[in-house]
Amino acid sequence: MLVAAHQKGELDMPFPSRRFIIDSAFAIPSKNPTSCPVIVKFASAFIRNLIFSYKNDVLPKIPDPVTHRIRSKFAIYEDLTPANFAHLRALTEDPRTTSIWTYNGMVKFRVKDSETIYRSRSITDTVDSILKPKQNPLP
Numbered sequence: 515m516l517v518a519a520h521q522k523g524e525l526d527m528p529f530p531s532r533r534f535i536i537d538s539a540f541a542i543p544s545k546n547p548t549s550c551p552v553i554v555k556f557a558s559a560f561i562r563n564l565i566f567s568y569k570n571d572v573l574p575k576i577p578d579p580v581t582h583r584i585r586s587k588f589a590i591y592e593d594l595t596p597a598n599f600a601h602l603r604a605l606t607e608d609p610r611t612t613s614i615w616t617y618n619g620m621v622k623f624r625v626k627d628s629e630t631i632y633r634s635r636s637i638t639d640t641v642d643s644i645l646k647p648k649q650n651p652l653p
Contacts, residue, residue, distance in 0.1 A: 515568040516561075525564060535561050553593055565590070566617070581609070592616045601637040608641040 519525040529535075529580035537557040541550050573586040594602065594616060602621050606614050614623035621634040625645070632644050 515565050516629045518568040518572050519564045524567075530558075530561070534558075566592075566615075570613075583612075592619065594619060595636050601634065601639075605634065605641060610641055610645075 516525055516529050520527060520529070535555055537555040539552060539554045541552050556565070561642065569590045570586065571620060573588050573590070575584050576587045577583070578585045591599070591602070597617060597623070598616070602616060605621060605623055610625045611623045612626050614620050614621065616622070623634075623641075624631060624633055625641070634644060
């Protein structure tokens with residue numbers, strides 16, 4: 515991801531060494547034997563933002579056998595609260611969403627046939643409630 519950032523002119527060579535990129539990292543025990551979540555704390559907000567900016571360009575892609583969408587083989591998420599993570603997952607399951615991500619804990623997404631970026635303001639929001647046109651109150 516840092517190579518992609520360098521190619522786009524956002525990061526100069528030489529790259530910082532690993533000890534200056536990652537502050538700490540640890541694995542979280544999982545009930546799923548095929549995956550093990552890892553929490554990584556980056557030493558720099560700048561590097562963290564580059565990682566999140568270029569993850570979709572760099573991570574290998576595979577077809578999802580259930581939804582038939584092309585997805586990254588590996589998932590990189592912010593360290594979200596359980597409620598925010600459940601909300602992200604719920605919005606991801608909606609067949610209208612084409613891409614969904616978080617930025618500083620805020621869930622954002624696009625829907626099919628639109629380049630508009632929608633933002634969820636609450637964990638109770640649904641795709642329907644976000645896409646529903648706002649009614650202007652009468653004076």
